[in-house]
Amino acid sequence: MPNYPDSIQDLEPLSGLYIRKRFLNEVRAFLDQKHPQGWCIVAIDIENFKLFNDWYGQDSGDHLLLKIASYLRNLHREDNYIIGHFSADDFFICMPDDGHKLRHIYATIYHYIGKLEQDDSFLPSIGVYRIEDESQNVSTMCNNAQIAASSVVGKIGNRICYFESGMTKKIELKQRILRDARHGLENHEFIFYLQPKCNMATGELVSMEALARWQKSDGTFVSPGEFIPLFESSGFITRFDMYIWKSVCKTLAAWQDKGRKLVPISINVSMIDITNIDVPQYLSMLTEQYHISPEYLPVEITESVFAESNTIVKNTITRFHKKVFTCSWTILAVDILL
Incomplete structure (x- = not known):
C-alpha cells in the first residue's frame, strides 16, 4: 500500500x-x-x-x-x-x-x-x-x-x-428466527404477561412487570432466552420493544376506560433502544396518545455490561425524570418464566 x-x-x-x-x-x-x-x-x-x-x-x-x-x-x-x-x-x-x-x-x-x-x-x-x-x-x-x-x-x-465455520450456521439460524419474528409481529404472536409485585407486609398489589412472550401461530412458545439476545444483537429489539410498550399502554388505557384501579406496569428499555430512537420522547408520545399518566409506566433500563456510572445511562435517566417517568437501571437477566 x-x-x-x-x-x-x-x-x-x-x-x-x-x-x-x-x-x-x-x-x-x-x-x-x-x-x-x-x-x-x-x-x-x-x-x-x-x-x-x-x-x-x-x-x-x-x-x-x-x-x-x-x-x-x-x-x-x-x-x-x-x-x-x-x-x-x-x-x-x-x-x-x-x-x-x-x-x-x-x-x-x-x-x-x-x-x-x-x-x-x-x-x-x-x-x-x-x-x-x-x-x-x-x-x-x-x-x-x-x-x-x-x-x-x-x-x-x-x-x-x-x-x-460454525458461526455461519449460527448466522443462518438467527436469520430464520428474525424472519419468523417479523411475521410474528405482523400476526400479533408477541404478547406480555404481568408479574405482580406486592407489599410483603400487607400483600397489597403495588405494581406489575410486563414480561414479553412469543407464542407462535401453532401454539408453541419460543423461550425469551432464545430470542431476546438475538433481537438485541440484530437491532430488532427496538421494533419489538416499541410493540410491547404500545401493547402495555393499550392495556392501561382499557383498564382506565373501564374505571379499574390502575397500578404501574414497568417496561424494559435496552441500550440498543436508546441508540436507535429517542426513547423518552417516544414513550411520552405514547402516554399522551393513550391518556395515561407516566407514573403508570415505570422504565427499567436493562443492560448486561454497562456500569451504573455509564454516561449514556445517567443522561437517559435524567431525561426520563424530566418527562415525569420513574426510571431505573438494572443488570439484564433474561427471565424464562413461561
Missing part, C-alpha cells in the same frame, strides 16, 4: 485509507503474487459508535477515527500491512496472524477511546479470519472477519475473536 496512491478516488475521504474496492484489489494482488503463509484479515469496529457521535458530536467521532487511521497508517509504514476503511468505524487489515500484535492494536484503540470516554460504553471489536485458502473471495474473507467481530458485541472480556 503506497503512502500516496495514484488516484484520490481510491481513498476514504476522512481517513485517507483505502476504500473497500481498492482494499479488496490490493489484498487479491498480494495473495496472488506473494502467497503468504500465516496471514489473516482483521475487521475492527467500535461498539455503539453511532451513539458516540450522538453524545459527543460528529467532530469528536471524526477525531477518534482520524487517530485510529493515523495509527493504522503507521502499521503500514512499519510492517507493510494493507489497510482499508470501508465506512464509518469499519476498518480492515491484511496482516500476519500475530496474537501479540492484535492485542496491541486493541489496546491502542481502546486507549484512544478512553481519552474521550472514561467508562466502557464504547469498546473496540476485533474479528480475525485466518487465510487458509488464498483463492477464496477476499470480500468473503472480510465478511467472515466481521462475523467474528460481531460475536463479541456486548461482552467486556476478550474482545478479539477468530472466525469459526
Whole structure:
C-alpha cells in the first residue's frame, strides 16, 4: 500500500485509507503474487459508535477515527500491512496472524477511546479470519472477519475473536428466527404477561412487570432466552420493544376506560433502544396518545455490561425524570418464566 496512491478516488475521504474496492484489489494482488503463509484479515469496529457521535458530536467521532487511521497508517509504514476503511468505524487489515500484535492494536484503540470516554460504553471489536485458502473471495474473507467481530458485541472480556465455520450456521439460524419474528409481529404472536409485585407486609398489589412472550401461530412458545439476545444483537429489539410498550399502554388505557384501579406496569428499555430512537420522547408520545399518566409506566433500563456510572445511562435517566417517568437501571437477566 503506497503512502500516496495514484488516484484520490481510491481513498476514504476522512481517513485517507483505502476504500473497500481498492482494499479488496490490493489484498487479491498480494495473495496472488506473494502467497503468504500465516496471514489473516482483521475487521475492527467500535461498539455503539453511532451513539458516540450522538453524545459527543460528529467532530469528536471524526477525531477518534482520524487517530485510529493515523495509527493504522503507521502499521503500514512499519510492517507493510494493507489497510482499508470501508465506512464509518469499519476498518480492515491484511496482516500476519500475530496474537501479540492484535492485542496491541486493541489496546491502542481502546486507549484512544478512553481519552474521550472514561467508562466502557464504547469498546473496540476485533474479528480475525485466518487465510487458509488464498483463492477464496477476499470480500468473503472480510465478511467472515466481521462475523467474528460481531460475536463479541456486548461482552467486556476478550474482545478479539477468530472466525469459526460454525458461526455461519449460527448466522443462518438467527436469520430464520428474525424472519419468523417479523411475521410474528405482523400476526400479533408477541404478547406480555404481568408479574405482580406486592407489599410483603400487607400483600397489597403495588405494581406489575410486563414480561414479553412469543407464542407462535401453532401454539408453541419460543423461550425469551432464545430470542431476546438475538433481537438485541440484530437491532430488532427496538421494533419489538416499541410493540410491547404500545401493547402495555393499550392495556392501561382499557383498564382506565373501564374505571379499574390502575397500578404501574414497568417496561424494559435496552441500550440498543436508546441508540436507535429517542426513547423518552417516544414513550411520552405514547402516554399522551393513550391518556395515561407516566407514573403508570415505570422504565427499567436493562443492560448486561454497562456500569451504573455509564454516561449514556445517567443522561437517559435524567431525561426520563424530566418527562415525569420513574426510571431505573438494572443488570439484564433474561427471565424464562413461561
